Amino acid sequence: MELFRREDKMSSLITRNYNLLPVINRFGIRLGFKEKTIAEVCMEKDIDTDFFLAIVNTYTDESYFPEAEFLSFSPILLIDYLKNTHRYYINYVLPKIERLLNQVIESCPDNCSSLKMINTFYQKYKAELLLHLKLEDEKVFPYILNLYENKTLSPEGSFIEVIENEHTNVEVKLSDLENLIIRHLSPNYGDNAMNEFLTALLQFENDLNDHARIEDHILITQVIEFEKELKK
Amino acid sequence: MKENVFIVHRSEIIRKGLSLILQEYFKMEIPQLNSAKDLSSFSGISNSTMIIILDAQADLNLQAIDQLKRNNEVYLVGFYTENLEETFNKTFDYQLNHYSSPLQIQKLIQVIRQSGGKNKSAMQDNGELTSREKDVIKLIALGLANKEIADKLFISIHTVISHRKNITEKLGIKSISGLTVYAIMNNLLDIQDINPEELI
Numbered sequence: 461m462e463l464f465r466r467e468d469k470m471s472s473l474i475t476r477n478y479n480l481l482p483v484i485n486r487f488g489i490r491l492g493f494k495e496k497t498i499a500e501v502c503m504e505k506d507i508d509t510d511f512f513l514a515i516v517n518t519y520t521d522e523s524y525f526p527e528a529e530f531l532s533f534s535p536i537l538l539i540d541y542l543k544n545t546h547r548y549y550i551n552y553v554l555p556k557i558e559r560l561l562n563q564v565i566e567s568c569p570d571n572c573s574s575l576k577m578i579n580t581f582y583q584k585y586k587a588e589l590l591l592h593l594k595l596e597d598e599k600v601f602p603y604i605l606n607l608y609e610n611k612t613l614s615p616e617g618s619f620i621e622v623i624e625n626e627h628t629n630v631e632v633k634l635s636d637l638e639n640l641i642i643r644h645l646s647p648n649y650g651d652n653a654m655n656e657f658l659t660a661l662l663q664f665e666n667d668l669n670d671h672a673r674i675e676d677h678i679l680i681t682q683v684i685e686f687e688k689e690l691k692k
Numbered sequence: 693m694k695e696n697v698f699i700v701h702r703s704e705i706i707r708k709g710l711s712l713i714l715q716e717y718f719k720m721e722i723p724q725l726n727s728a729k730d731l732s733s734f735s736g737i738s739n740s741t742m743i744i745i746l747d748a749q750a751d752l753n754l755q756a757i758d759q760l761k762r763n764n765e766v767y768l769v770g771f772y773t774e775n776l777e778e779t780f781n782k783t784f785d786y787q788l789n790h791y792s793s794p795l796q797i798q799k800l801i802q803v804i805r806q807s808g809g810k811n812k813s814a815m816q817d818n819g820e821l822t823s824r825e826k827d828v829i830k831l832i833a834l835g836l837a838n839k840e841i842a843d844k845l846f847i848s849i850h851t852v853i854s855h856r857k858n859i860t861e862k863l864g865i866k867s868i869s870g871l872t873v874y875a876i877m878n879n880l881l882d883i884q885d886i887n888p889e890e891l892i
Contacts, residue, residue: 574877581873629867636870643864644874 463517463524466499466509473498477520479666486544487512511537519670530678531685535608538679539601545671546593553664554586560657567650574645581640585633592630596675604683613690620683631672634665694740695805696764700725701747701771706790710745710771713794717801728753731760738763743804745769745788752783767804785851821862828855830880833872 464473470493473480484490487507502509511533517524561582568575600620607613641658697718701707707724714722725731728746731753742760746752748770760766770784786800803824821829824845831841838856842849860866865874875881 573883577873577876577883581869584869632866633870636865636867639864640870640873640877644877 463521464498464513466513467497469493470496470498470501473516477516479663480516480519482548482667483516483519486541486548508533508537511541515541515674518674519667525673525677527677527681530674531682533678535604535679535682535686538674538682539604542671542675542679543597543601545667546597549664549668550590550593553660553667554589557657557660557664558582558586560653560660564649564653564657567653568648570648572648575649578637578640578645581633581637585630585637588633589630604679607683607686607690611690613687620680620687631668634661634668638662638665695720696734696737696740696742697722698725698731698734698742698744699723700728700731700744700750702726702750703747706747706771706773713797714745714801716794717798727751729756732756735759740764741804742766743769743801745771746784748772748784748787749774754783769800769804783848785848787846821859825855825859825862826880828852829859829871829875832856832868833875833881833886835868835886 464476470489473484474491488505489501489507493501496504498513499509501507502512510529514526514530514533517526561579565572565575565579638658638661641654647654695718697714697720699707699710699714699722701710701724711722711724723734727750731744732755735756737760742764744757744760744766746768749772757766757768767786768784770787772787772789774789786804788797788800827845828841831844836844838849838852841852845852859871863871863874865871872881872886876883876886
């Protein structure tokens with residue numbers, strides 16, 4: 461897909477890729493753009509246009525990853541964005557997925573023990589994900605912000621290496637959950653309820669992958685470089 | 693997948709005897725070798741299931757075997773002339789001794805063939821697990837480590853790991869808790885057998 465540029469209309473962003481709806485919300489941008497361009501809307505909202513473009517293009521084109529450009533942005537900008545994303549997951553996406561899963565369970569006529577196992581597995585996944593988000597919000601992000609503010613290495617050591625491993629574990633569970641449903645669960649449920657649940661789950665997975673990509677390849681790379689400089 | 697069987701033993705009596713018994717099942721010529729290093733002259737074979745019955749008490753030439761493993765699926769069967777239990781060697785995937793009955797030998801071959809031509813069987817039964825893989829997944833779900841699974845099923849750790857790899861490939865499930873859910877959903881395991889809090 462073609463990349464978005466500053467002079468493109470903000471409305472075309474959504475018509476070309478509606479998955480960006482929650483992404484623009486995270487920047488505080490809401491619908492009703494009229495004929496404004498991306499650059500104009502960003503200026504109004506006091507958003508760094510280059511940063512905004514880098515993010516929406518990352519979400520749009522999987523092969524697009526402007527590492528050099530990204531690395532030039534302040535980690536504070538990134539963390540702000542990542543925290544907003546976490547809030548969106550915790551307050552909106554996870555409750556929604558859970559509601560849809562409950563509807564699937566309600567749609568099961570009888571012998572729903574397999575679906576209940578799926579539910580238990582989902583709960584386990586959710587708990588692990590929440591723990592991971594909490595670790596980032598409460599430990600990793602403050603650590604980074606503090607690092608940039610005080611420009612000294614913490615005696616407690618770095619949190620940075622931890623997250624990358626964590627990501628893979630959480631990702632594996634989500635993909636297991638999808639495969640259990642798509643390939644192995646006998647269809648003892650209402651199709652519409654299941655389709656809605658699965659669509660939400662797959663969409664969430666896409667969003668999470670992009671999110672993890674930004675964390676692992678940008679934020680962490682930046683911080684590791686910065687730590688190295690401080691060690692000199 | 694093509695099948696190749698080798699008998700490697702110092703004793704000609706054992707070589708000839710084993711070969712006679714095995715020919716009944718495999719219906720093919722079975723090369724009889726005096727020592728494992730002679731295996732290196734078969735290094736040109738590729739994409740085969742290789743069953744190598746080795747004198748467990750002789751020097752193994754692992755170099756020649758590793759070379760075969762690169763291009764083939766190799767199963768090592770240790771042949772013992774002493775009591776099994778005490779001399780079990782982890783190098784081998786399976787074992788036989790000079791008192792093994794034809795039935796035991798036949799069973800062994802079946803097991804090898806099942807886990808062997810897995811490319812073939814994956815296509816035939818749409819990624820259904822073999823009965824051996826079901827044994828392994830059950831033990832994984834019960835929380836056993838590779839070493840414990842190996843001991844329980846009398847196979848090597850290497851074989852356990854390869855079973856796990858195949859299971860994950862067939863099912864698309866990697867995590868232990870995901871495999872546990874699969875095992876319960878497919879009645880390989882009863883939910884009472886596990887502690888849902890701990891494992892899932």
